[in-house]
Amino acid sequence: MSIIKFNKNRFPWFNDRVSNWMDTDNFFADDFFIKDRNLPAMNVKEHKNDFEIELAVPGFSKKDIEVTMEDDVLHICAEKSKEEVEEDKDYTRKEFNYSSFDRKLQLPTSVDQNEEVKAKYKNGVLTLNLLKREEIKEQPKKVIEID
16 A cells, blocks of 8 residues: 555645645654655664664765764754866856755763764764663663553
8 A cells, every 4th residue: 555645636626624634744744754855864773882873974074074962962964065167168167066964863861971972984874873871771671560
């Protein structure tokens, strides 16, 4: 089964109330779905001692990317610009190319913000390792009995 966007214009007799009720534009408008296509794809893995975050940022170099952490927020942004000039007799053509992204992630309380974050950029993938706090690592799994 596939989800097909409902075309409201095909049924002109629908008034606003019916079309609003059947509106599917915001069906997937959730924090778990990327709303902005300019954001890089991201994977998050939780390990025993740390969180590993991978972002697909091909076309950027290490110097284009800035990663900061403040007030339980991990901020990852990048910007690059490129200018091409082509000259032919009396004609000059310039093309500007800008690309950027800005992504902020709310960190869980288990992340130790006093520890160093390890960052690695290789083959278009930015990998960040955020260590967990010691007291979080040592907590055993608690089984809750149901009456």
